[in-house]
Amino acid sequence: MGVNDYNCTPFVELDRDSWSRLAESTPLPLTSDDVTRLAGLGERIDLKEVAEVYLPLSRLLNLYVGGKGQLHQATQTFLSPLSEDSGGKNSHGAKRTPFVIGVAGSVAVGKSTTARLLRELLARWPDTPRVELLTTDGFLYSNAELERRGLMGRKGFPESYDRRALLRFVSAVKSGAREVRAPVYSHLTYDIVPGAEIVVRQPDVLIVEGLNVLQPARPRLDGRQGLAVSDFFDFSLYVDAKTPDVRNWYIDRFLSLRTGAFANPESFFHRFSSLSDEEAVNLASEIWASINEPNLVENVLPTRGRATLVLTKGPQHDVRRMLLRKL
Numbered sequence: 001m002g003v004n005d006y007n008c009t010p011f012v013e014l015d016r017d018s019w020s021r022l023a024e025s026t027p028l029p030l031t032s033d034d035v036t037r038l039a040g041l042g043e044r045i046d047l048k049e050v051a052e053v054y055l056p057l058s059r060l061l062n063l064y065v066g067g068k069g070q071l072h073q074a075t076q077t078f079l080s081p082l083s084e085d086s087g088g089k090n091s092h093g094a095k096r097t098p099f100v101i102g103v104a105g106s107v108a109v110g111k112s113t114t115a116r117l118l119r120e121l122l123a124r125w126p127d128t129p130r131v132e133l134l135t136t137d138g139f140l141y142s143n144a145e146l147e148r149r150g151l152m153g154r155k156g157f158p159e160s161y162d163r164r165a166l167l168r169f170v171s172a173v174k175s176g177a178r179e180v181r182a183p184v185y186s187h188l189t190y191d192i193v194p195g196a197e198i199v200v201r202q203p204d205v206l207i208v209e210g211l212n213v214l215q216p217a218r219p220r221l222d223g224r225q226g227l228a229v230s231d232f233f234d235f236s237l238y239v240d241a242k243t244p245d246v247r248n249w250y251i252d253r254f255l256s257l258r259t260g261a262f263a264n265p266e267s268f269f270h271r272f273s274s275l276s277d278e279e280a281v282n283l284a285s286e287i288w289a290s291i292n293e294p295n296l297v298e299n300v301l302p303t304r305g306r307a308t309l310v311l312t313k314g315p316q317h318d319v320r321r322m323l324l325r326k327l
């Protein structure tokens, strides 16, 4: 095949039928206990979809985890003469660090749902019982800081995050730090929760989910290329769908929040709980068009080709196609 061949791509493409056939040969099929637990997650996800799409995906991830484990072992063996030379005083070997998976994609495409499902499924594999989840919204600047920077209408854009703190967090996890802490964001108050934090203690797998996790590094002021969180990923997933479908999911979620979470007087959106259907659709469409769609087009979509796996959904969240990076 020549390099000008139109078919020349770094991805292997699998349609839904081929992918779901892999479920048959996936060890550890779902048990009725798993089904009960997954249903208890409160997701509206179809369990057939879990069995046909997400279960084989968890197997693929499990193979990558195993592959990284073997590479770690081989590297330890390679470095072991150095520890022997120093009479065991200097240990050049290092403990294996958590396997980090990035999950990227638009607002409302289903990143959190995918990440939560993967957490459940991965934890069933004997070599990865401890799976933790981090959402990057904890690294958004507080509303007060966003106001100060004139970024309140740009929440979710790369500049609305404390990118240095996020990078330090992921870098510490991949450096083998015993305990790493991250701030917490509340969708209810629409702000960072003062004093709250999540603590990550050397899990087997860490899933880092967020709009911009596949962004490349920004050039530094001294002109040198810095690092990006994606430099620390062992695997990354981009959840993709047509923009009009994602817009519909955003509006649907907004409508169900209006009758659910927005009814809580603590909610930032409480004042919208009494909107009529039409008013709520107009407001959600306005937020989508002014913030989330421009961010998708300008910042999120351009990172899709950087993922290890692109998962493309149809209008009902049904996964239709997988693009897997060739090795």
Ligand SMILES: Nc1ncnc2c1ncn2[C@@H]1O[C@H](COP(=O)(O)OP(=O)(O)O)[C@@H](O)[C@H]1O
Residues within 6 Å of the ligand: 043, 044, 045, 046, 049, 105, 106, 107, 108, 109, 110, 111, 112, 113, 114, 249, 252, 253, 316, 317
């Ligand atoms: N696989 C799925 N099947 C059915 N509904 C889904 C699925 N994934 C997400 N959703 C729904 O789509 C909306 C957006 O999903 P969510 O995971 O919150 O997106 P994100 O984290 O990307 O903003 C939610 O209402 C969620 O219930």
Ligand SMILES: CC(C)(COP(=O)(O)O)[C@@H](O)C(=O)NCCC(=O)O
Residues within 6 Å of the ligand: 107, 135, 136, 137, 138, 155, 156, 209, 210, 211, 212, 287, 291, 292
């Ligand atoms: C909190 C978010 C920026 C997503 O953050 P992420 O966890 O992807 O970093 C997003 O869900 C959001 O609230 N965007 C602001 C515009 C809106 O209200 O939809």
